[in-house]
Structures are given as C-alpha cells and as structure tokens.
Amino acid sequence: MGLFDMFKGDSGDKMTPHLAFATSLMYMMSADGEIDNEEIGHLLSVLGGKDQGNGTIGVGAQNQALLDNAVKYRRKNSIDTFLKEAAPLLSDAQKMCMLVNLIDSSLADGTPEPEEQQLFGKFLQAFGIAEERFRPFFEVIVLKNDRSVFTNQSHPKNDPAYQVKISMPT
Numbered sequence: 112m113g114l115f116d117m118f119k120g121d122s123g124d125k126m127t128p129h130l131a132f133a134t135s136l137m138y139m140m141s142a143d144g145e146i147d148n149e150e151i152g153h154l155l156s157v158l159g160g161k162d163q164g165n166g167t168i169g170v171g172a173q174n175q176a177l178l179d180n181a182v183k184y185r186r187k188n189s190i191d192t193f194l195k196e197a198a199p200l201l202s203d204a205q206k207m208c209m210l211v212n213l214i215d216s217s218l219a220d221g222t223p224e225p226e227e228q229q230l231f232g233k234f235l236q237a238f239g240i241a242e243e244r245f246r247p248f249f250e251v252i253v254l255k256n257d258r259s260v261f262t263n264q265s266h267p268k269n270d271p272a273y274q275v276k277i278s279m280p281t
Contacts (some may be wrong), residue, residue, distance in 0.1 A: 126184075128205050131197035133158060133181035135209050135234070138190055139216045143224035153219040154178075157212055190230065194237035206238040211248050218256040247277045 136157065140150040158174045184193070201209070213231055217223035223231070235242060254275060260266050267273065 126196050126200060128197075128201055129177060130180055130184070131193075131200060132205070132209055132212070133177050134184050134193060135197070135213060136216055137181045137185040138193065139213045139227060139230060141185065142217075142226040142230045144226070147220040149219040149221075150216055153216050157216075190233060194233060198237045201238070206240060207245075207248065210234060210238070210240065210245060211252060214249055214252045215256070218252065247279055250277055 136154050140146045140154060158178060188196075198206075210231075213234060214223075217227040217231065235245065257268070260268050263269070268275070
C-alpha cells in the first residue's frame with residue numbers, strides 16, 4: 112500500500128457491457144470539448160433519469176454509481192484504451208445499441224460536431240461495423256431528431272410526393 116493509495120478512488124471496477132455503454136456516452140458527450148444540456152438530458156434519459164422531487168432530474172443510486180464509474184474511467188483512459196477493452200466484451204446487439212445511442216447523443220444538441228463524427232468512426236472501426244450496415248439505423252435516428260418537419264411546412268420531406276424509406280444494405 113502506497114502513501115497515496117487512498118486517493119485512487121474506486122477505479123478497480125471491472126469493465127462490463129453496462130459500464131462500457133455509460134462510458135461510451137461520456138466519451139461522445141465530451142468529444143467536442145463541451146457538454147451541452149441536451150447531451151446531459153439524453154444521458155439521463157438513457158440511464159434512467161428521474162425527478163428528484165426538488166425540480167431537478169438525477170439518476171437513481173445504482174445508475175449514479177454506474178455514471179460515477181464511467182466518469183472516472185473516462186478521465187483516466189484514452190478512447191483507444193477504452194475501445195480495446197470494451198469491444199471484446201460486447202455482443203453484436205450491445206454494439207449496435209451503443210452505436211445507435213451514440214448517434215442519438217451526437218444529434219441531441221442539433222448537429223454532430225466534427226469531433227463527434229470522428230469519434231463515431233472510431234467506434235465503428237473498433238466494433239467491426241461497416242458504415243453501410245449501420246446506415247439504416249443512422250437514417251432512423253436522423254429522422255427521429257429532425258423535428259423541423261413540424262415547424263417548417265416547406266421542408267422537402269413534407270412534400271406530398273415524399274415517402275420515408277429506409278435503405279437496406281445489399
């Protein structure tokens with residue numbers, strides 16, 4: 112035991128798929144150097160945010176521990192270290208779920224920043240998921256977040272001849 116071991120905190124937690132999920136969101140939220148309120152809202156909704164009874168929204172005790180561990184991991188490890196550690200632990204469904212949530216997080220504040228786009232590319236590569244395979248999921252998330260179809264009647268997607276279609280890889 113070293114003199115400063117007491118300051119290390121509880122960083123010995125083993126990486127799990129759930130911790131990888133929360134941590135991936137932390138990497139995406141901080142990719143552009145700032146964390147926006149919309150991104151925090153998305154994180155809370157994904158991790159099960161709830162009304163604290165005092166006008167604020169937080170996470171329950173179990174998810175607070177998960178979030179705390181994700182923040183600790185994010186502070187201490189590079190994205191490359193994270194991806195090498197997390198990718199082998201995840202099933203295909205977990206990888207796809209994570210990717211869909213990462214895209215949703217990057218769009219939470221309107222437009223994905225170049226840093227967020229780059230980071231997403233790293234996740235695709237580390238997970239062995241081709242852009243073409245992910246494209247239909249991407250299109251759904253973009254559609255979900257394009258609320259301008261309600262506020263701009265001349266939006267091209269509001270044309271009577273336009274029909275939403277999801278392209279499937281061949």
